[in-house]
Amino acid sequence: MAAVRVRQTVPVSEFDDGSAVSARAGEVGVYDAGLGEGWRIGGGVNGGLLLSVVGRALSEELGREDGERPGHPHPLAISAYYLTPGVPGPATVRTSVLRHGRAVSNGQASLVQEDGAGGEVERLRVLATYGDLATMDQDATTTAVPPELPPPDRCVSAEQAPPQFLKHASLLERLDLRLDPATTGWAVGKPSGNGVIRGWLRMADGREPDPLLLLLAVDALPPVAFELGLPGWAPTLELTAHVRARPAPGWLRVVLTSRTMSGGYLEEDAEVWDSEGRLVALSRQLARAATPRR
């Protein structure tokens, strides 16, 4: 008997598909995921996508309401420590709830993959504070000023990137990324040394931003190390993101900055602004710039 194929009337976006998790029956807090070939960057799966997968599993765990307390579906602060590079294929996310609070809840999670020898290897370990941005992002005051960028059609898109860059970056096919040409000197062998890369970002398939997508956005641009004249991928050791508000639909603006390199490590700060000019996410990562192995 042939299975009936149900025509999917609401297509799942690439991001929702790529970061999907499925609760494993009979194992509390355990989720199955699949890391797709389409999210590669450099030597592995993009760190922002890995964070989104884990962030979604924590959202499932911490977002559930019960009689006693409201659900906390959104990451307010989330820290990922990257242990080994994620590779395309099945993955398991194990979550645990550290604390259910009135205003916020805390969780921990670990993403592991099979190591090919019957065991498993951990890719990243995560701690997070979750809350409900729907109850808290109306009132905001800031002294921060949105970045000035040329309009998207005057910026540099991924199609114009050098082939050796695109070759290891299937991630870029998921994104509509337009970089300010003032910050793309690295692409033509003339990095400015300023330590700034900024650009417009939206998903290629039109998927609108939400708090979970911001976890991808903070790590989706080329490494700011490129514009410091440091070629080669800069593996992330640690990344912490704060989501400060639910983004409005439309383009995001992302600004990466780095000021200090010391002992082969540099920090990369990301600010993400929504189409209404609000600072919706902040992140900082510590990355290794120089040495190929750690």
Next chain:
Amino acid sequence: MAAVRVRQTVPVSEFDDGSAVSARAGEVGVYDAGLGEGWRIGGGVNGGLLLSVVGRALSEELGREDGERPGHPHPLAISAYYLTPGVPGPATVRTSVLRHGRAVSNGQASLVQEDGAGGEVERLRVLATYGDLATMDQDATTTAVPPELPPPDRCVSAEQAPPQFLKHASLLERLDLRLDPATTGWAVGKPSGNGVIRGWLRMADGREPDPLLLLLAVDALPPVAFELGLPGWAPTLELTAHVRARPAPGWLRVVLTSRTMSGGYLEEDAEVWDSEGRLVALSRQLARAATPRR
């Protein structure tokens, strides 16, 4: 028979005493600590001191050399998620090693205290990447510029702080803190609203800075929320610090900034500069500004 008291010829500094940990016999990775009355701030023990206690335990665990790999005694990146306020009294730190690497190692730790009902309550959960700064902090390049401050004797010391501030801040007796008078309007009821507090910092007993002390330094100043006109202590939900170099002896300069408050939460960024003008630590925390409980 009276016990013989051994005269201590090398006095232990207040910080080393306050952050001391002692490996518990027979339990791998478990350390005993005691949180002192002298590190109170607001409603509990200072979050930077708590981080220093955990940071020291992780330094013991990850700093050990073995035949295969070098020791990694210094925190390069450390993230703390604060669950409940620490109180003076005994504490237990449980550590686990996530990964021993060639250049860096990763650990996790939890600080717990007795809950008074026969159980225990977790104060903070920590993830960290440790390395050896002695092998890596010689070469540094930066575009960051050290802050300009009036000399320490023209700054405002803790003795000049309002009594209601000092009352709940025994921590300040451990510190020699001199705040730039341009950033202390809050102390006389006239916060600037600029979201900046900066000052000189050293330990009152002369203890020189090292990587561990920087974990205290990033959270030792009055909350930047004060200068935003938000009185009341701002409990930390999450704090991540990057230690970028071993600090030189002498005064540290610390700059706190905050730009955005949203839904009652604000970020507080700290930069710590050493006496040679090097940016030795960066941190960011997410704090709750408005509501007294969470």
